[in-house]
Amino acid sequence: MVARERREAGAASGPTAVASSDALIVVRNFTKDYVMGDFTVNALRGVSLEIGRAEFVAVMGPSGSGKSTFMHLIGCLDRPTTGDYLIDGVNVASLDADERAEIRNNKIGFVFQGFNLLARTSALENVELPLAYAGVPTRERRERSEAALEAVGLSDRAGHLPNQLSGGQQQRVAIARALVSGAPLLLADEPTGNLDSKTSDEVMGILVRMNEERGITIVLVTHEMDIAEYASRVVVFRDGKIETDRLNQNRRRPAGMPPVAAVPVVQTKARA
Amino acid sequence: MTFFGLVRIAVRAFSRHRLRALLTALGIIIGVGAFVTMVAIGRGASEKVNSQIASMGTNMLVVFGGSSNMGGARGGMGSSASSLTDSDADAIRTTCDTVKYAAPMINSQAQIVWNGSNWASSITGTTPEYLAIRSWNVQRGAFFGQRDVEAGNKVCVLGQTVVDQVFGGDDPIGQFIRVRTLSCQVLGVMARKGQNQMGQDQDDVVLMPLNTVRRKLFNMGGAAASSVSRILLSANSASDTKRASAQVEALLRQRHHTVEGDPEAPSVRDLTEFAEMAQETTRTMTLLLAGIAAVSLVVGGIGIMNIMLVSVTERTREIGIRMAVGAKGKHVLVQFLLEAILLTLAGGLVGMGLGTGAAKLFSDIMEWPTELGWQSYSIGFSFSMVVGVVFGFYPAWRASRLDPIEALRYE
Numbered sequence: 001m002v003a004r005e006r007r008e009a010g011a012a013s014g015p016t017a018v019a020s021s022d023a024l025i026v027v028r029n030f031t032k033d034y035v036m037g038d039f040t041v042n043a044l045r046g047v048s049l050e051i052g053r054a055e056f057v058a059v060m061g062p063s064g065s066g067k068s069t070f071m072h073l074i075g076c077l078d079r080p081t082t083g084d085y086l087i088d089g090v091n092v093a094s095l096d097a098d099e100r101a102e103i104r105n106n107k108i109g110f111v112f113q114g115f116n117l118l119a120r121t122s123a124l125e126n127v128e129l130p131l132a133y134a135g136v137p138t139r140e141r142r143e144r145s146e147a148a149l150e151a152v153g154l155s156d157r158a159g160h161l162p163n164q165l166s167g168g169q170q171q172r173v174a175i176a177r178a179l180v181s182g183a184p185l186l187l188a189d190e191p192t193g194n195l196d197s198k199t200s201d202e203v204m205g206i207l208v209r210m211n212e213e214r215g216i217t218i219v220l221v222t223h224e225m226d227i228a229e230y231a232s233r234v235v236v237f238r239d240g241k242i243e244t245d246r247l248n249q250n251r252r253r254p255a256g257m258p259p260v261a262a263v264p265v266v267q268t269k270a271r272a
Numbered sequence: 273m274t275f276f277g278l279v280r281i282a283v284r285a286f287s288r289h290r291l292r293a294l295l296t297a298l299g300i301i302i303g304v305g306a307f308v309t310m311v312a313i314g315r316g317a318s319e320k321v322n323s324q325i326a327s328m329g330t331n332m333l334v335v336f337g338g339s340s341n342m343g344g345a346r347g348g349m350g351s352s353a354s355s356l357t358d359s360d361a362d363a364i365r366t367t368c369d370t371v372k373y374a375a376p377m378i379n380s381q382a383q384i385v386w387n388g389s390n391w392a393s394s395i396t397g398t399t400p401e402y403l404a405i406r407s408w409n410v411q412r413g414a415f416f417g418q419r420d421v422e423a424g425n426k427v428c429v430l431g432q433t434v435v436d437q438v439f440g441g442d443d444p445i446g447q448f449i450r451v452r453t454l455s456c457q458v459l460g461v462m463a464r465k466g467q468n469q470m471g472q473d474q475d476d477v478v479l480m481p482l483n484t485v486r487r488k489l490f491n492m493g494g495a496a497a498s499s500v501s502r503i504l505l506s507a508n509s510a511s512d513t514k515r516a517s518a519q520v521e522a523l524l525r526q527r528h529h530t531v532e533g534d535p536e537a538p539s540v541r542d543l544t545e546f547a548e549m550a551q552e553t554t555r556t557m558t559l560l561l562a563g564i565a566a567v568s569l570v571v572g573g574i575g576i577m578n579i580m581l582v583s584v585t586e587r588t589r590e591i592g593i594r595m596a597v598g599a600k601g602k603h604v605l606v607q608f609l610l611e612a613i614l615l616t617l618a619g620g621l622v623g624m625g626l627g628t629g630a631a632k633l634f635s636d637i638m639e640w641p642t643e644l645g646w647q648s649y650s651i652g653f654s655f656s657m658v659v660g661v662v663f664g665f666y667p668a669w670r671a672s673r674l675d676p677i678e679a680l681r682y683e
Contacts, residue, residue, distance in 0.1 A: 077596065077676045098600045105598020116593045116680065120284060130597040132273045177597065 023086075024184055024217045025051040025074060030083035032069050043069040044080070045240035053184065054215040056208070058228035058248075061237030068189070070237065071221050075108055075187045076100040088184060105134050109178025113190035115170040117162040123149065123173045124158040130181045148176040152206055168199035175206055179216070186210070188220045192227055204230045205254030226252065273603055282611040285583065293615060296579040299572020300619030300659060301626065304652040307565035308627025308644070311651075313634060314558030316642040321554055325547040327465050327474065329406040331372075331510050332543045333517055335360070335503040335524065356538055357498045358482075360527060364505065367523055370516035372508050375402040376500035378485055384438055384478060385450040391437040394477050395451065397485025398504075405506040413445045413460025416481050424483035426456035431475035432464045451478060454489050505540075513544045569655055572619070573663035580612050580667035591671055592679025605672035612664020613657060620656025624649055 032044040044066045051057055061067040072078040073085065076092055079100075085092045088107055092100065109130075110116075117126045127145040136144070149155050152172040162170055171191060178186050188207065192200035208230055210216045220231055228234050229252040236244045253259055286293040337355035361376040377398040384391050396402075399421050403409070416427050428451065435444050444458045465474040482500070486492045492499075507516040517540045524530075530537035584591070591604055628644055635642040 072677050075596075077680075098602075101595065101598050101600040104596060110596050112680070116589070116596070118590060118593060120288065129594070132277055133594070133598040133600070133603060135273075138274070181598075 022053060023050045024053045024055075024088055025049070025219075026084075026086040027074065028084040030070065030073060030080045030085070032066075032073065032078075033081045042240055044073070047083075047237075047240075047242055049235065049242065049245070051217060051219065053217055054211065055233060056211045056218045056231045057220065057233045057235060058231035059219060059221045059235050059237065060223060060225075060228050061243070062223070065237040066240040067221055067237040069240075071187060071189055071219070074219065075110060076103045101133075105130055106181050107183050107185055109175075109181065109183045109186045111171065111174045111178050111186065111188040111191045113193035115162070115167070115174050115194075117170055117173055117177075119163070120161060122159050122161060123154060123165065123176075126162070126173055127176045127180050129177060134181060144180055145176070148180040149173070151179065151210075152176045166199075167195050168202055171195065171199075171203050172206060175203070175210070179210060179214075184217055186216050186218045188218065190222055191220065192222070192224070200227065201254050205257060208254055208257065230254070273599075273607075278607055278610050279614065281607060282614050285587075285611060286615070292579065296575055297572075297615055297619030297622070299568065299575040300616045300656050301572075301623040303565055303569035303572045303659075304620045304623030304656050305627035305630060306568055306623075307562065307655065308624050308648050308652050309630040309634065309642075310561030310565055311558065311648040312627070312631035312642040312644045313640065314554060314561055315645060315648075316635065316640060317557065318551065318554040319643050320641050321547075321550045324468060325543075325550065326407070328468060328543055328547075329504070329506065331507040331513050332405060333371075333505040333507060333513060333520065334541045334543060335364075335505065335520060336539050336541065337501065355499050355501075356503055357495075357500060359498070360524060360538070361500070361503045363527060364503065364520055364523060368516060368519045370507055370512045370519055371505050373401040373405045373504075373506040375399050375405050375504045376482060376502075377402065377504060378482060378499075378501045380485065380490070382452045382478070382489070384434065386438050386444075386447065387442075389438050389440075391434060393431075393434050393437075395480060395485060395489070396477055397480050397482040397489075399482055402479070402504065405504045408465060409463045410460045411463040413458070415479075416459055421481040421483055423481075424487050425481060426454060426484060426488060427459045427481065428456045428484075429460045429462060429479040430458055431462050431477040431479075433473055433476040434478055435461050451480070452489060454484075456480065456484070510544060513542050517542045569659055573616075573659040576612055576616060576659065577663040577667060580608065580664055581670070583611070584608060584667045584671040587671075588674065588679050588682035591674050592676055592682065595674070595676040596680060601672040604674075605668045608668035608671045609661065609664050612668065613660035616656040616660030616664075617653070620653055623656070624652050627652070 027047060027049045030044050030047040031042070034041040034043055047066070047070060059067045059070065069078075073080050074087070076087070076095075077100075080093065083093065087103065090103065090107075092103060095103065104110075117123075118129070124142070124145050127148050128141050131141040131144060146155065146158065149158055152175050154169060154172050154176065157165060157169060157173075160169075162173070165173065174191075175186075186207070191207070192203055195203060204227065207218055207220070211218050218231075220227070222228050229248060229250070231248055232251060233245070233247050235242055335356060356376070358376055361374045364371055365374045375398050377396055379397075380395045381392060382395045384393055400415055400418055403415055410429065411432075413429070415429055416425070419425075420427055428449065430438075430444055430449075438444070438449065439447070444461060447458050448455050449458060462475070462477075462479070468474050480489070486497055486499075505516065505520065507513040521538075521540050524538045524540075525532065525534075528537060591599075594604060594607075631642040631644060634640060
């Protein structure tokens, strides 16, 4: 692995010429302003970033740095004030709410800190949810959901309700839900924030495995350095801008997984 | 998201808050229940009035003689010297083209005796046209003919009540009964007609030929021998009754040399007017009751809206999750709208059941006929559906317009 220091890509540098077609996410000059009465909060002040397929990126930064806002924008949960955003070749900035819902449905999977499973709904039905909104026939929906639960090691818990599952199990159900539609991007917002360190390692293990075995691009928002160390690239936000963007030389490996050198990592072009 | 899937989500949401769902639906239950009961009672009433009107006669008008006024003492209807006669009936029949039948009649009370039993009944002397006007049939035996009327034959036809009271289980046909002092043979028995609108038993009657009553029973002579107390008329059709009434009144004024408004002039009563009045009364009652039911449906609908708004707020996070995994606005809208509709429909069905029970109970206790038609069920059903759509739409729309991030962050 070559260790390279990436320079920060601030707004000051202006529009970038890069539009590499194989990048999954291309963000150009994101700004996001929240108007609160007489004040305007500039949550993002010009962020440009490119994330390649099968990258595992950790987004860090203190609270108020804009990392959550950035997460919502690339998750198509919100729209930027200005800026362009391409995901999987689709320009999202011009899409309306329903079209963004479709992008969320088939291109993005979410994993949240609070798990966000539907209460009183079985694990299997929670996993089926994205497929239900995609209009997948019941039978296929069931088969794919069972496969997704199996991938996170929870086949035997399919009929359990969220309150009958431990935190780690709930988060694995959420990961299965994020994977089930075959989305190329998984957005994880503090996924281990409510878990102890052993369980955190298990959950991170699943994410690493999905990244390496399936080539799923993972963007992980966290404020814990030891969680960020599982990623191959770390982007740090500060004051609505990217402060640093570097490759991670000493990736932490989840328990029971071979060291990183043994795994062929798909590397994307670094931005100049 | 399939329809069935949405129904399951809705049922799950209700089962989480059973008592709340029941209380919410209560407004609709009461509204639809009241509606079904009220319509059943109203329709029962109007059915009762209709059958009473039908039992009175077909397009019937009644001509009364004018009232007399002797030195200030007014003698009442038919007491006038210029009272009605057979020839008035004949004149009406021949000159008034709107009149189909005319039956002169005379009424009295008399004691009837047969084989040791006796009974006081009403005696009606009339002509065979009486049957057509009152749309009344002979159940057994025969009615007397025009010849019996002219000859004053000593025959009679009995109402069911008289048969029951005087003959008990015996066959009256061919028997001779004594009416006051007159012995006459029973030709037939009338079909049962029941009570009229005033609650009088229409079957407590002895029908006899007009001349038999006047000449043989009461020994009338001279002018009285051709006088009648009233004339029953039947107009050609229901729409003709008003014209017939005017025509007959004009004819009788001319024949009796009276002017309009003279109390001594014979008067014509259009019985369809009573019928219309009674119909109008029941219709007003039905409308009033339906109005009360509609108000309670609206109140129930407001309750639905209120609870749906609470439910949307409570489930903000759920909505956020659904949106995050790809639910569009329409998915959320349909989900909550369907919940509201299912709630009102369930309430409507329960209401229909309770309404049916209440109507049955009412008719048992109050001895009032009720009529449950499929119309009131289908109206009750569609009303509860409409209430669900109208009052469920706004909360569902609010849910569908939630911001995904705000919804996900909601605690």
